[in-house]
Amino acid sequence: MRLITHNMLKCHVKNCTDPDKQFPLRFKDAKLEQIEAERNDEFLVRMLPRIEWAALATTANELGIELPKEVPANPADDDAFLQGLHTAIMEMHVKEGSMLCKGCGHEYKIAKGIPNMLLAEHEI
Amino acid sequence: MKLKQLEGYLGDVAAFRDPKIQLEQYPTTAHLASRVLYTAETAYGDIAGKAVVDLGCGCGMLSVAAAMMGAGCVTGVDVDSDALEIAQENIDAFEIQDTVELVHASLCGAADGGGLALDQRFVERMRARFDTAVLNPPFGTKPGNKGIDVLFLQAACAMATGAVYSLHKSSTREYLVKKAASWGFRCEVLAELRFDVPMMYRFHKKKSVDIEVDLLRLTPVAAAAA
Numbered sequence: 256m257r258l259i260t261h262n263m264l265k266c267h268v269k270n271c272t273d274p275d276k277q278f279p280l281r282f283k284d285a286k287l288e289q290i291e292a293e294r295n296d297e298f299l300v301r302m303l304p305r306i307e308w309a310a311l312a313t314t315a316n317e318l319g320i321e322l323p324k325e326v327p328a329n330p331a332d333d334d335a336f337l338q339g340l341h342t343a344i345m346e347m348h349v350k351e352g353s354m355l356c357k358g359c360g361h362e363y364k365i366a367k368g369i370p371n372m373l374l375a376e377h378e379i
Numbered sequence: 380m381k382l383k384q385l386e387g388y389l390g391d392v393a394a395f396r397d398p399k400i401q402l403e404q405y406p407t408t409a410h411l412a413s414r415v416l417y418t419a420e421t422a423y424g425d426i427a428g429k430a431v432v433d434l435g436c437g438c439g440m441l442s443v444a445a446a447m448m449g450a451g452c453v454t455g456v457d458v459d460s461d462a463l464e465i466a467q468e469n470i471d472a473f474e475i476q477d478t479v480e481l482v483h484a485s486l487c488g489a490a491d492g493g494g495l496a497l498d499q500r501f502v503e504r505m506r507a508r509f510d511t512a513v514l515n516p517p518f519g520t521k522p523g524n525k526g527i528d529v530l531f532l533q534a535a536c537a538m539a540t541g542a543v544y545s546l547h548k549s550s551t552r553e554y555l556v557k558k559a560a561s562w563g564f565r566c567e568v569l570a571e572l573r574f575d576v577p578m579m580y581r582f583h584k585k586k587s588v589d590i591e592v593d594l595l596r597l598t599p600v601a602a603a604a605a
Contacts, residue, residue, distance in 0.1 A: 260454055260480050263508050267500035278504065292477035298428050298451040305508050345452070345477070369463055372484035372501065379488040379498065 256370050258320075259302070259344040262311050264363075264370065266356035268378045276358030279310035283362070285318055285352035294341045300331045302344070315343045385447055386413035392440050392469050395462060402459055403517035403524060407440040407546075411572060415513060415544055415594055416444040418569060423596070425542045426450050429510035432538050434486060434531050439466030439479070441513045446475040453479040454509070456486070486534045487527060495523075497530050505538050512539035515546045518590075529558055536562050536597060543597040546574070552593055563600050570594040 265278035308326055315322040320343045327333045330340075354363040354370065361378070364371050389409035398404040420426040427449035433442045436455030445453045457463050463481050470479045490496035516531035517524055528547060532555065535543045543564070547555055549571060559566035574590040 256480055256482070259452065260482065263504045264482070265500075265504050267498060267503075269500075290476050295428060295451055298430075302430065307504075348476075367467060369467065369481045369483050371460075372482060373458070376489075 256349050256365060256368055257344055257347060258311060258315060258318075258349075259306070260370075261314060261349070261354070262306055262344075264354070264372060266358060266361055266363075267372070268356070268359050268361050268374060271356060271359035271361065273358045277356060279307070279314050280354035280356060280363060282314065282318060282349065283353050283355050285349045285365075287318060288348050288350050289342070289346050290348055292341070292345045294338070294345075296331070296337055299337055299340055299345075303330055303340075306344070311344070318347070318349075320347055380417075380447065382413055382417045385417055385444065386410060388447060388473075389413050389440065389444055391472070392438065392443050393465050393472075394438055394440075396465065397461065399459065399461075401521060401523070402462075403519075403521055404437060404459070404462065405574070407437065407515045408575065409440070411515075411546070411574065412440045412444040414570065414572070415441065415546070416448045418594070419511065419513065419542070419544050419596075420448045423542060425511045425544075429541070430454075430508065431511045431513060432456065432505070432509040432535070434512060434514040434535055434538075435516050436466055436481070437462045437515075439469045439481075441515060442466065442479050443469055443473055443475065445511075445513060446473070446478040450478060450511075454482060455479060456482045456484055458483070458485045487530050494525060495527055495530060497534055502534050502537055507538070507540050509539045510541040512536075512543040512545075514544070518548055520548075529555070532558070532597070533562060536564050536599075541598070543595075544569075545595050545597070546572070546592050547595060549591040549593050555595065559597050564597040565600050566595055566597050568593045569596050 312322045394406040428451045431445045431450045431453045433455040442455040487495045512535035519528040556566045574592045
C-alpha cells in the first residue's frame with residue numbers, strides 16, 4: 256500500500272465517530288519499501304487537489320518521508336516538490352505493519368503490502 | 380497496444396484456484412477484460428495516465444488490463460483474501476507493482492432492515508478520488524447477495540469523477556439505467572457480450588453456460604454537459 260491509498264482510508268468501526276480521530280490512521284511498525292516508478296507530472300498535479308494534504312504530510316513525516324507542511328504556490332513548476340510528492344505517494348510502499356485509529360484504537364493490519372480493512376460483524 | 384496483443388498478454392493472468400460460490404466468483408476472461416479496457420482507452424481516453432479503481436477485483440484481471448493500457452495508478456478492492464493473494468501474484472508476474480495496489484475490504488454490510496447496504500463510512504473518503512472505475516461485480520443472484528450488483532455500481536459512481544465501466548446481466552439493463560439516473564449518471568450500453576461461465580460449481584449441470592452481459596459506461600450528467 257502506498258500513501259496515496261492510505262490517504263483515503265479511515266476508521267469505519269460503527270461506534271467510532273470523531274472525524275478528527277478516525278483519519279488519518281497512524282502507522283505502527285511500518286516496513287517500507289521503495290519501488291521505482293516513472294514520474295508523471297501531469298498525473299501528480301491532477302491528483303493534488305484530491306489529496307488531504309495535512310493528513311498526507313503528517314503521515315509521511317511520521318514515516319521519515321519528507322514533505323512540506325503546505326503545498327507550494329505553483330506546484331506544477333516546482334520540480335523539487337513534484338519529485339518529493341512522487342516519491343511519497345507513488346514509490347514508497349508499506350509492506351508490513353499496521354494502522355491504528357486514534358479514536359477507538361482499532362488496528363488494521365497490513366500483510367504483504369495489502370491493508371486489511373475488514374471489520375468483525377459487531378463493528379460494522 | 381493492439382486488442383489482440385492485450386488479450387494475448389491477459390491470457391497469462393491466473394484465475395481463482397478455489398472459487399467461492401457465495402461470492403459469485405466467476406473469472407473475468409482475457410477476452411472480456413481486453414475488450415473493456417481497450418474500449419475505455421481507445422474510444423474514450425479513460426485509462427492512460429488516469430487513477431483507476433477496480434471494485435471486486437478478484438484475481439485482478441481488470442486491474443492488470445488497466446495497468447497494461449497505461450493507467451497512472453490502479454487500486455483493486457476485494458473482500459476475499461484468497462483472491463487477493465492470486466491478484467498479488469499476478470501483479471508480481473506482470474511486474475506492475477509500481478502501478479497496482481490492493482485493499483482488502485468489504486463495500487457492503489448488513490442493512491438495518493435486512494439485506495445489504497453500502498458501508499458509507501468506508502466509502503466516504505474514497506469519494507471522487509479516482510478518474511475511472513472498472514468492475515465486474517457479483518451478479519447478485521445468490522441468496523443473501525440480492526442487490527449487491529447495484530451497490531457495487533453505486534460505490535463506483537461515488538469514487539470515479541470521469542467514467543464507470545461495469546459488466547451486468549443484460550436482463551437488469553432497464554433497472555440499472557433508472558438507478559444510474561437517480562444518482563445523476565447517464566448510462567449507455569457499449570456492447571452486449573457473452574460471459575462464458577464454465578462448469579465450476581456443483582450446481583452447474585452443463586459444461587458451460589453463456590450469460591448475456593452488458594458492458595455499461597456511466598458518466599456524471601453534470602460533467603457531460605460541462
